[in-house]
Amino acid sequence: MTPTTLLAAAPLPLLQNGLMVGAILFSLGLVGILTRRNLIVMFLSAELMLQGISVSLVAWSRYHGDFGGQVLVVFVLSVAACEAAVALVFVLQAFTRTGRLDSAAWQSLREASLARAVDHEIPAIDAPLPVFPRLTPAGVLPEPDADAALQREHV
Amino acid sequence: MSLFAQAEPANSGWLSTGLLLAIAVTSLAGSLWLLLPKAGRDGRWPRRLGTLLGVAALGLFIVTGQRLGNLGEDAVFLIVSLVAVISAAATITCRSPVYAAIWFALCLAGVSGVLLVLGAQFLGVATIVVYAGAILVMFLFVLMLAQPSGLAASDRVTNEPLLSAVAGAVLLGLLSLSIGRLSAEDPACCRPPSKAAALAGETTSPAPVGETVDLLAADQVARLGGELFGRHLVAVEAVGVLLLVALIGAIAVVSHGLEGDQAERSSLQEGGRP
Numbered sequence: 152m153t154p155t156t157l158l159a160a161a162p163l164p165l166l167q168n169g170l171m172v173g174a175i176l177f178s179l180g181l182v183g184i185l186t187r188r189n190l191i192v193m194f195l196s197a198e199l200m201l202q203g204i205s206v207s208l209v210a211w212s213r214y215h216g217d218f219g220g221q222v223l224v225v226f227v228l229s230v231a232a233c234e235a236a237v238a239l240v241f242v243l244q245a246f247t248r249t250g251r252l253d254s255a256a257w258q259s260l261r262e263a264s265l266a267r268a269v270d271h272e273i274p275a276i277d278a279p280l281p282v283f284p285r286l287t288p289a290g291v292l293p294e295p296d297a298d299a300a301l302q303r304e305h306v
Numbered sequence: 307m308s309l310f311a312q313a314e315p316a317n318s319g320w321l322s323t324g325l326l327l328a329i330a331v332t333s334l335a336g337s338l339w340l341l342l343p344k345a346g347r348d349g350r351w352p353r354r355l356g357t358l359l360g361v362a363a364l365g366l367f368i369v370t371g372q373r374l375g376n377l378g379e380d381a382v383f384l385i386v387s388l389v390a391v392i393s394a395a396a397t398i399t400c401r402s403p404v405y406a407a408i409w410f411a412l413c414l415a416g417v418s419g420v421l422l423v424l425g426a427q428f429l430g431v432a433t434i435v436v437y438a439g440a441i442l443v444m445f446l447f448v449l450m451l452a453q454p455s456g457l458a459a460s461d462r463v464t465n466e467p468l469l470s471a472v473a474g475a476v477l478l479g480l481l482s483l484s485i486g487r488l489s490a491e492d493p494a495c496c497r498p499p500s501k502a503a504a505l506a507g508e509t510t511s512p513a514p515v516g517e518t519v520d521l522l523a524a525d526q527v528a529r530l531g532g533e534l535f536g537r538h539l540v541a542v543e544a545v546g547v548l549l550l551v552a553l554i555g556a557i558a559v560v561s562h563g564l565e566g567d568q569a570e571r572s573s574l575q576e577g578g579r580p
Contacts, residue, residue, distance in 0.1 A: 183398030233552035
């Protein structure tokens with residue numbers, strides 16, 4: 152099989168479809184990072200954008216018959232792992248300071264000319280929270296532990 | 307299957323393609339706006355309408371190309387990319403962050419399927435292992451640690467849903483326009499000129515087409531490893547150093563942050579809560 156037939160076997164439509172999937176993932180991630188207010192969901196959206204870029208790079212790599220794109224995706228994966236580690240540490244720090252995962256809790260960092268964002272109305276939960284089944288208690292009731300009572304239940 | 311017409315022979319055909327694309331972009335923006343959590347009435351009908359519109363937009367994006375003839379050939383690609391795209395949309399529109407993370411896991415499965423179809427076997431497996439196995443579990447861990455009960459109010463509203471949906475849809479429309487205009491005629495334009503040619507000042511002459519690699523060979527992973535640790539050895543070393551620095555930095559921030567300044571914390575809590 153000569154290189155020319157290989158290139159013909161990986162033609163333009165496959166490249167275009169791969170690029171299209173990458174573009175859709177990137178756009179959805181962009182919308183997510185612009186709109187969502189939960190810090191974790193914002194990072195998920197950033198990872199979504201990285202996935203879109205990876206798909207595009209691999210599509211180009213297949214089209215050109217070159218490993219360069221795939222090597223670049225390996226580096227993207229490593230940098231994403233670093234970013235996730237550092238970002239999660241900062242998110243945890245922010246959470247312990249404000250008690251919320253809301254990015255609006257940090258709006259004191261905004262520009263001085265911007266008005267304060269206030270939630271005027273919060274939509275109610277339209278569906279009741281699901282009730283999960285519980286096991287019927289069985290066996291002997293354990294003795295209450297004095298040490299366990301001192302430990303806090305929630306973070 | 308191609309999502310795009312190979313060439314636009316007449317103006318009328320191009321116009322109809324452009325019109326289809328415009329309708330697809332508009333319906334995508336509307337569906338994202340309807341699906342995103344926002345203030346005001348948040349009933350079920352807008353969400354159903356948004357889902358319908360989103361499906362219509364996806365179909366329009368597929369129909370925009372007129373070569374749906376050999377669909378069976380690329381059915382696997384179509385299925386895995388639909389899984390990836392639909393679960394990505396669910397990731398950003400889901401109210402509960404935990405559900406969003408789980409939808410993101412499904413999206414990763416779809417993306418790794420796309421990578422496998424595109425011939426990147428190692429990357430498809432590595433995406434599952436690194437993302438779904440490590441990063442996503444860390445995200446879920448933090449989520450469940452931080453929000454033990456119920457849905458926070460901030461997860462039910464979003465910042466500027468209409469503007470962002472329009473921005474994302476328009477970006478997607480522009481990208482798909484430029485993707486549709488790609489042509490296979492002159493691949494030499496995308497290759498950098500060889501060093502000798504650049505030194506000689508022959509920047510306009512087409513560079514010789516480099517040696518292409520059989521990306522679908524059986525020893526593809528071994529070849530990728532050879533490429534990674536051959537040509538890109540210094541970059542691999544740099545990434546190793548980056549990982550080490552990130553690890554040390556994360557540990558340092560945690561250990562310093564735990565003994566944080568109490569006064570600063572209280573002032574932040576007063577100023578930070580709306």
